[in-house]
Amino acid sequence: MSAPDGVLVVGASAAGLAAVEALRRKEYRGPITVLGAERHLPYDRPPLSKQVLAGTWPPDRARLRPPEVLSTLDAEFVLGDAAVGLDVPARTVRTASGREFTAEAVVVATGSRARTLPGQDGLAGVHVLRTLDDALALREDLLAGSRVVVVGDGVLGTEIAATARMMGLAVTIAGPQRAPLAYQFGALPAQLLAGLHTSNGVELRLGAGVTGLSSHEGRVTGVCLETGEVLPADVVVVAFGAAPAADWLAGSGVPRDNGIVCDSRCRAAEGIYAAGDVARWHHETLDVLLRLENRTNATEQGIAVAGAILGEDRPYTPVPYFWTDQFDVKIQVHGVLGADADVTVVDGDPAEHRFVATYRRDGVVTGVLGWNMAKQARLLRQEIGKSVLVGGKS
Amino acid sequence: MKVIVDQEKCCGAGTCVLLAPDVFDQRDEDGIVVLLDEAPPAELADVVREAASVCPGVAITVNE
Structure with a gap:
């Protein structure tokens, strides 16, 4: 597959920006247009509930990239104009203001909205x-x-x-x-x-x-x-909770079921891809349709879509990751946890508010949680998917 | 290439270390990023750019 004549990214947040950056890193030279519903330059959402809400950061500090770095991407950002419809065969997106944008490849990265x-x-x-x-x-x-x-x-x-x-x-x-x-x-x-x-x-x-x-x-x-x-x-x-922001695709023919349903290459239809909160794709390793609403997935899936657009034939099979900072605690989660898993503290001590726990199902590690032990949790990430014969504190 | 890290923005994911362990590490006590090489060699340039792009805390900046 040759590189498309143009790429239209619908959504100007983490997933959309990651797709654009990855296209350019992979030396795609064609025109790129990014449509954003909000009037702001791409910004990061995790700080909204913490530093921005607390007022310890001015809003500009949450920008994903400084304007001068964005300009090096040679992409046209059309902001403050939401996508309202998609013509799949023509790959044309219509916006709230009545404009139309057409490209050979369309990336849907419209995120989710709060319930x-x-x-x-x-x-x-x-x-x-x-x-x-x-x-x-x-x-x-x-x-x-x-x-x-x-x-x-x-x-x-x-x-x-x-x-x-x-x-x-x-x-x-x-x-x-x-x-x-x-x-x-x-x-x-x-x-x-x-x-x-x-x-x-x-x-x-x-x-x-x-x-x-x-x-x-x-x-x-x-x-x-x-x-x-x-x-x-x-x-x-x-x-x-949040719902995928895919209502605007009603009647387009793009398959929707709790998100845009995609194959393992994050492709929803010929020339139509999805990334981030809005995408529900086939995770080949886990063999499930998965939709992840976390910050890391937005970026990683944006990068995966960039690869797929340029003809890389690789399934997107990430190890999910999220973190949360609350009061003086930093929690890291790699993989999949779940209330029904077997939980073993493998490092540190919960009584000292510093520990790492592994989560297992049928003897296989599915996830790792770090509580004020970020590095140690990350070091155990490689155990995910492996069988553990001996549990307990090492 | 010059790499800058913002430790206040770092969330401790360790994504950068997984990609470029010769350039980034994490502090043992809190997992915050430590820059090992602020001017990495050319052969690491692509992977360092990817680390900056993928960093979930937007804590890494690369100046070309």
């Missing part, structure tokens, strides 16, 4: 956190508020809770799990995370579903639980 509660739209004091503008609006309300409820006991919800607590607010986390991240981490790290939050003054109100919001004169006053209890709040953050 919302019924009735939250238009209610003052209620936020999601997905974009830079979301983060700045939430920060403004946190600075003026005193009591925040975070709806969501996953990575994003707990990070926002930690940041808000460090900003001095009274913080409650509401969510369905017994402990934060219990489904992903299993009991031990989830209990430690619960302890980290409560010892820092965060109130956990877990194990009860959220049914809605209470409000007065257009402003939120609380979060309603299925128990009938109402958690009072002057600010509410809804952070209970």
